[in-house]
Amino acid sequence: MSASGDRGVRFDRVSKSFGRVPVLRDVVLEAPGGATTCIVGPSGSGKSTLLRCANLLERPESGRILVGGTEITAPGVSVDAVRTRVGMVFQHFHLFSHLSVLDNVALALRKVRRMPRSEAEALARAKLADVALGGYEGRRPSELSGGQQQRVAIARALAMEPEVMLFDEATSALDPELVKEVLGVMRALAAAGMTMIVVTHEMRFAREVAQQVAFIDRGEVLELAPPAQFFDDPRHPRLREFLEKVL
């Protein structure tokens, strides 16, 4: 389907329910390597659950998920190994509150990558500089603004040098004036060719940055299209209805 071969993420008839409530129904979606795929939809539509399946924070009940050609849902695949290849950024940042900014980024490098402390810290400093947070290494997360915290969280995920980055409503918890700085980092990442899946309510970001936009409603992908078509010529009536409400 995609020209980028196996670098992307493929959801192949993925289904999942919470108790008796179906959340995802036979979702088929390909996020091509090197591209940004935005997922939009009403709250409770299953978009976050789909995203969380891509690093197995949620396990699908049926279907397959492939990351960079590896079927991560196959039996015997190490969950921990999958997660080192897929970085995730959460709505509420989830920085480790007991650690400094530097240690937030360096911890997994030391414990998962088994890097010596000096090497891990050097890499962590570089990643913090990439998100324009050089000089903040010694601070506590609680001393930073929401936008700064989210940029630390992005640096923490990027430090593991993942093939894919997942963003789960990364700007929804931020004050409006702080959204831009986080979106700026995400734009730069997209421009650098990172494979990204972005669950978002930022329609402008989706239009300007994404190569394709998916609309999920009630656990189904109802539309997948390049942004121009998605926003200017939506096909599915439920998407038209949704866009009328949010735009």
Add this chain to the structure above:
Amino acid sequence: MTEGLHRIYSTFFDPAMIAQALPEILRVGLPNTLLLSVCASLIGIALGLAIAAGLVTGHRGVTLPCRAYVDILRGLPHILTVYLIGQGLPLAGLAIFGGNTYGYAALAIGLIESAYFAEIFRAGFQSVERGQVEAARSTGMTRLQTMLYIIVPQGARRVLPPLTGQFILVVKATSLVYLLGLTAMQREMFAIGQDAAINNANLSPLTAVGLVYLALTVPATYAVNAWDRRIRGGRSTELAEAD
């Protein structure tokens, strides 16, 4: 009526008896009580941490034995556990401390307290937000690494006040070791008061002991409560990094 009051006064509050008992209580008993309390607490905290980690793993094979351990040690009268450990272990040929009653005493109180410490730590670990765990796991950390580097340091920090409160209870609990029979210089405060009370056929030495316990526990309790209020008030406490 007044006769009754007088009898109570002379049996429990004889100033001369209290003055006579105090020096030995303070010189011998107090250091022993504190040493036993510290040793027992170290044992209790180390074991309690491990048991609490077991309680929150989510693996039934680990959780169930840990739960049984806590329930049994909290459910038995402490006096029985002190006998079982202090006299049972040497009888069973497990004389790990030789003939030194002190070691068994510290172990017995430590084991009892580990069950209470475990429950305190468990509450702390469970108070760590799910998002912290998900963030750690999403970087590839294993369950064990997440426990060691995220849950334990954050959870333990939040329960410092109740832990200190439990230490105050340990101080009182050490009085039970008089059951095991300690040598003259090993006796903690209660044993000294008890011996003096028997020798003089008067309970005033135990009142003296009670006063010393109160002097230790009441200010400590107020200090812990103040500390707890400060932590709950959201003031950050700068503590050493857990590494």
